[in-house]
Structures are given as C-alpha cells and as structure tokens.
Amino acid sequence: MKIGIVIPAHNEAMTITKCLASVQTAIEQLPSTITATILVVLDSCRDNTLELVKSVQVESAQAKNTKIENADVDYLCCDYQCVGQVRDLGIRHTIASGATWLACTDADSVVTPDWLIQQIAHIKAQPTDMICGVVSVDSWAHLTPQTRKDYMAHYQDKMGHRHIHGANLSFSAEAYLAVGGFAPLPCHEDVDLVKRFESTGYAITWSNRVRVITSSRLQARATEGFAAFLANLETNN
Numbered sequence: 001m002k003i004g005i006v007i008p009a010h011n012e013a014m015t016i017t018k019c020l021a022s023v024q025t026a027i028e029q030l031p032s033t034i035t036a037t038i039l040v041v042l043d044s045c046r047d048n049t050l051e052l053v054k055s056v057q058v059e060s061a062q063a064k065n066t067k068i069e070n071a072d073v074d075y076l077c078c079d080y081q082c083v084g085q086v087r088d089l090g091i092r093h094t095i096a097s098g099a100t101w102l103a104c105t106d107a108d109s110v111v112t113p114d115w116l117i118q119q120i121a122h123i124k125a126q127p128t129d130m131i132c133g134v135v136s137v138d139s140w141a142h143l144t145p146q147t148r149k150d151y152m153a154h155y156q157d158k159m160g161h162r163h164i165h166g167a168n169l170s171f172s173a174e175a176y177l178a179v180g181g182f183a184p185l186p187c188h189e190d191v192d193l194v195k196r197f198e199s200t201g202y203a204i205t206w207s208n209r210v211r212v213i214t215s216s217r218l219q220a221r222a223t224e225g226f227a228a229f230l231a232n233l234e235t236n237n
Contacts, residue, residue, distance in 0.1 A: 003027075003036040003116060004099030004173075006090035008083055012107035013047040015215065016040070020056045020073065022110040029117050036116065037097065040075040040107070041090040043083070049107075050077065084189030087166065088182040095173045102176060104190075106167040108215035109135070118209045119170050129175040129202035132194065133168035133210030134161060135226070161206050165226070166190035168212040175202050 005023055009016055020038065027036045040053050057073045076093060080086055091102055103119065105111055119131055134157055156163065169190055179196040182189045197204055214226060 001034045001101060001120075002099050003030075003034060003101045003103055004091075004094030004097065005036060005038045005103045005105065006087065006094055007038065007040045007105055007107050008043060008086040008090065009040055009045065009049050009053075009107035010043045010081075010086075011045055011047045011049060013049045013052055015108045016049050016052050017056060018110055019105070019107050020053070022112075023105065023115075024060070024073075025113050026111050026115040026117075029113055030120070034120065037072045037074065037094065037099070039090050039094050040073070041086050042075060042077045043086045044079050044081050045077075050075070080184075082184055082186050083166070084182045084185035084192075087189060088184070091176060091181060095177065100173050101170065102173060103170040104166055104168070105212055106214065109167045110138070110213045111168075112211045112213070115210060115212065118207070118211075122205050122207060122210070126205070127203065128205040130169070130171040130194070130197050130204045131210055132161075132164055132204060132206050133170070133212060134163060134208045135165050135168055135212050135214045138213050138215055157208050159206065159208055161208060163206075164191050164194050165212070165214075167214050167226070168210060169194075170210070171197070175200075 007019065007023070020040070023038055030036060042050055042053070053073065053075050057075070060073045076089060078086060078089055087104065094102060103116065122128055122131055137151070166189065175197065179193070179200050179202070183192050185192060194204065
C-alpha cells in the first residue's frame with residue numbers, strides 16, 4: 001500500500017513547517033509494509049512558503065542519508081487561485097506516482113500522530129472508499145466565549161458525524177478517479193466530492209478517530225471555508 005498526502009498551500013509561511021512536521025510524525029508510525037509521500041501544492045504563493053518547503057525537503061533527504069526514517073517531500077507550483085483545482089492537481093500527480101490511498105490535509109493544520117494509523121485501522125476493520133475525519137480548533141483565546149459555545153453546540157465530535165473537511169479527508173485512488181475527482185470550485189470542493197462518492201454508492205466512514213487540529217484564524221483563504229465559518233459565528237455574537 002502506498003499513501004499519498006496532498007497539502008494545498010496559499011501563502012502559508014506561518015504554518016507550513018509545523019504542518020509538515022506533524023505529517024512526517026504520522027508517517028513514522030506506519031509499518032514498513034506501507035510507504036507514504038508528501039506533496040505540497042503551492043497556489044499563487046507570494047511569501048516564502050516555497051523556501052520553507054524546500055528546507056523541509058532537504059532535511060528529509062539528509063535524514064534518509066543518516067538512516068532516520070522520514071517521508072519524501074515534494075512540491076508543485078501553480079497559479080489557479082482555486083482550491084478545487086489545486087487539490088485535483090496534487091491528487092492526480094500523486095496517483096500517477098503510484099499512490100493507492102490519498103490523504104488530504106491543509107497547510108494551516110496539524111495532524112495527530114496516529115492520523116494515518118487510524119485510517120489504516122478503519123480500512124482493515126471494514127473496507128471503505130473514503131474516510132471523513134473531524135477537526136479540533138487549535139485555540140479559542142482570540143474568540144468570544146459565545147463563539148466557542150455556539151461552535152461546540154453545532155459540532156458533533158463522534159463516530160457517524162456528518163462533517164466534511166478538506167483538511168481531513170482521505171479516499172482510494174480508484175474511487176477518486178471513478179467519480180471524476182475534485183471539481184474546479186473555489187470552495188466546498190470537499191462537500192461536492194463527498195456527495196459524488198455518496199451518489200455513486202461508495203462506502204464512506206465518518207470517523208472521529210481520524211483527527212486534525214486546524215487553525216482558528218479568521219482571515220479566510222477560501223471565501224466560504226472553515227475560517228469564514230468561525231468569522232461568521234464571531235460576527236453574530
């Protein structure tokens with residue numbers, strides 16, 4: 001089994017290094033029979049995100065030379081300004097490189113050490129074509145107590161939840177290609193993909209054991225993404 005982790009990034013110099021470190025830690029937990037690679041897809045970056053990714057890439061290569069287990073880190077650059085296109089570019093590139101299972105997260109997020117192990121456990125327990133995981137918010141310090149209360153009342157952190165996050169979505173390469181992949185949408189590309197998996201009859205696991213910690217920033221990269229959702233809650237309080 002080969003896992004491909006795809007991470008879109010748009011001006012994420014403040015968070016990309018921590019994100020990649022967490023993904024590498026998750027990869028280190030995998031058994032030797034499973035290989036994994038990381039692909040960062042840089043979309044219209046105007047900061048030093050690329051330089052930071054290159055730095056991690058060099059460190060990864062050096063770790064391999066000293067026999068320290070670490071994942072290959074690669075990158076692509078594009079100028080789509082469209083997260084759906086960015087994700088699809090990365091996924092298709094990774095599938096072409098041999099990945100049979102794809103795991104998506106975001107550059108402003110940190111995956112838990114058992115992020116990949118839990119995905120494998122689900123696949124072994126009951127074969128599935130897609131896993132929709134949950135997210136935790138990294139900090140509530142800059143948000144009002146009411147915003148946190150409203151969010152917690154809305155969010156179902158349990159098995160069988162129905163939340164969809166591009167920052168914590170994984171699926172088989174075969175099923176992804178069969179449904180046509182991520183649509184070229186500027187937002188809700190994750191929701192659209194899940195709906196097509198559902199309508200085609202693919203098996204979906206809604207898990208709170210597959211976890212990601214995501215940024216609570218209010219400056220949204222996608223106009224209707226998670227940051228916009230939090231900002232809307234904050235505005236209405």
